[in-house]
Amino acid sequence: MDHSVLTFQNTNYSIKAEQTLLSAKIPVTVIPLPSAIHAGCGLSIRICAADLARARESLAQAGVPIQGAYMQKQAEGGVSYTLCPPEKQVRS
Amino acid sequence: MIYFDNAATSLRRPQAVQDAIVHALGHFGNPGRSFHAPAMDAVRAVYYARKAVADLAGGIDPLRVAFTSSVTESLNLVIPSLLSPEDHVITTVLEHNSVLRPLYLLGCGLSVLDCDDSGRLKTELLPSLLRPNTRAVVCTHGSNLLGSITDLAAVKNFCSRHGLLLIVDTAQTLGCIPVLADMADVLCFTGHKSLMGPQGVGGIIARADLPFRLVKTGGSGNLSFEKHQSLLMPDIFEAGTLNVHGLWGLQAGVSFIADTGVETIREKENRLTSRFMEGIAEIPRLRVYGPQAGGDRLPVVSFNLGGIPSDELSLRLWEEFEIATRPGSHCAPLAHKRFGTEAQGMVRVSFGYFNTEREVDDAVGALRQIAEEMR
Numbered sequence: 483m484d485h486s487v488l489t490f491q492n493t494n495y496s497i498k499a500e501q502t503l504l505s506a507k508i509p510v511t512v513i514p515l516p517s518a519i520h521a522g523c524g525l526s527i528r529i530c531a532a533d534l535a536r537a538r539e540s541l542a543q544a545g546v547p548i549q550g551a552y553m554q555k556q557a558e559g560g561v562s563y564t565l566c567p568p569e570k571q572v573r574s
Numbered sequence: 575m576i577y578f579d580n581a582a583t584s585l586r587r588p589q590a591v592q593d594a595i596v597h598a599l600g601h602f603g604n605p606g607r608s609f610h611a612p613a614m615d616a617v618r619a620v621y622y623a624r625k626a627v628a629d630l631a632g633g634i635d636p637l638r639v640a641f642t643s644s645v646t647e648s649l650n651l652v653i654p655s656l657l658s659p660e661d662h663v664i665t666t667v668l669e670h671n672s673v674l675r676p677l678y679l680l681g682c683g684l685s686v687l688d689c690d691d692s693g694r695l696k697t698e699l700l701p702s703l704l705r706p707n708t709r710a711v712v713c714t715h716g717s718n719l720l721g722s723i724t725d726l727a728a729v730k731n732f733c734s735r736h737g738l739l740l741i742v743d744t745a746q747t748l749g750c751i752p753v754l755a756d757m758a759d760v761l762c763f764t765g766h767k768s769l770m771g772p773q774g775v776g777g778i779i780a781r782a783d784l785p786f787r788l789v790k791t792g793g794s795g796n797l798s799f800e801k802h803q804s805l806l807m808p809d810i811f812e813a814g815t816l817n818v819h820g821l822w823g824l825q826a827g828v829s830f831i832a833d834t835g836v837e838t839i840r841e842k843e844n845r846l847t848s849r850f851m852e853g854i855a856e857i858p859r860l861r862v863y864g865p866q867a868g869g870d871r872l873p874v875v876s877f878n879l880g881g882i883p884s885d886e887l888s889l890r891l892w893e894e895f896e897i898a899t900r901p902g903s904h905c906a907p908l909a910h911k912r913f914g915t916e917a918q919g920m921v922r923v924s925f926g927y928f929n930t931e932r933e934v935d936d937a938v939g940a941l942r943q944i945a946e947e948m949r
Binding site: 491492493494495497498500501512513514515521522523524525545 | 607609614796809
């Protein structure tokens with residue numbers, strides 16, 4: 483299954499995002515901010531790629547700005563993250 | 575023992591508050607610092623506590639609530655974060671030192687709004703205190719000494735007309751009377767009084783778009799390689815590990831208030847206050863300060879009996895009747911000067927939701943007995 487990873491400006495937004503998506507019945511997993519995306523501490527949200535458009539809509543309604551939405555792929559030598567442009571996020 | 579010092583801190587709390595704190599001590603990790611279950615339980619607990627306070631304040635965005643260690647810390651953060659020494663600020667004669675001292679420390683220009691003999695702030699005089707560099711009104715929502723309630727609608731109207739910030743100390747009001755976030759730009763609150771939480775938790779409820787400057791910094795769980803932490807609410811005021819154990823207790827206290835209803839709590843405390851006021855009305859030489867019987871007030875009543883120093887009267891109430899009251903100056907120096915009680919102080923009783931009419935009657939009886947013995 484393909485996954486999307488959402489990052490936020492701070493941990494508080496990450497938790498508000500988790501609660502918002504759970505209320506919208508979108509399964510989520512909170513994961514540490516992947517160092518391949520940004521070095522340092524923080525929490526991000528992993529969802530099924532198929533839920534990305536709905537997640538974006540729910541978060542926009544709740545006033546939770548997404549800092550970045552990434553496609554997570556298993557690649558040779560590890561996991562890779564590709565930034566989704568907004569139009570692609572809507573179609574995903 | 576009869577506990578009538580609820581304006582200082584609540585003592586009898588819902589059992590759920592104690593249970594929550596004990597649970598938190600055994601289960602919660604560091605909120606927002608990792609992703610494992612104990613850390614996630616903690617960070618979600620903080621979010622639920624934010625949401626509980628946000629719902630109580632009118633259903634605002636939980637991220638408009640920042641947590642601190644006390645209302646005093648909240649005011650010490652907010653005042654220098656928004657104001658500068660070059661600014662002029664209007665405050666009031668009823669303020670606690672938690673408002674006055676941060677303003678004195680900032681060194682801004684200061685004008686003090688007076689109150690009348692019933693403790694009502696003379697809001698009609700606000701325009702006379704304006705200066706070209708007036709930037710804010712910083713005031714209490716309810717006097718911790720007199721129990722009088724500030725007409726915040728009038729103050730906010732004045733601030734709106736003149737482009738001033740309104741920063742309000744709700745130490746005696748949030749959880750006790752209806753308080754909504756849109757009553758001011760910033761509300762500073764404490765968790766351990768009317769919100770029935772433990773000591774060591776307080777917070778800031780702020781408008782979403784305020785230009786806060788960073789006045790406290792440190793570990794925040796993100797932006798680790800930046801020199802400065804996030805300027806976003808609530809991060810800007812939350813450097814360091816939050817008191818998650820206390821906040822989970824606060825969440826339980828606020829949930830109790832939500833389930834019970836602020837209006838129900840207000841009605842009960844009003845009933846106790848009125849009963850006390852009526853009971854002491856006929857005691858000779860007993861003078862009540864602030865709103866008189868029948869007036870709108872908080873469940874706080876301060877008084878003196880003849881010329882007895884407040885510490886002596888409070889001590890007699892405790893030693894002879896096991897009634898806990900608060901003598902002295904109540905960290906409200908300007909109000910005591912206003913009423914000429916710097917030397918004598920006042921004896922303050924303050925009622926809580928878990929007090930009873932029987933306790934009120936016993937306190938009235940004790941005061942009658944002491945007054946009789948003075949004859």
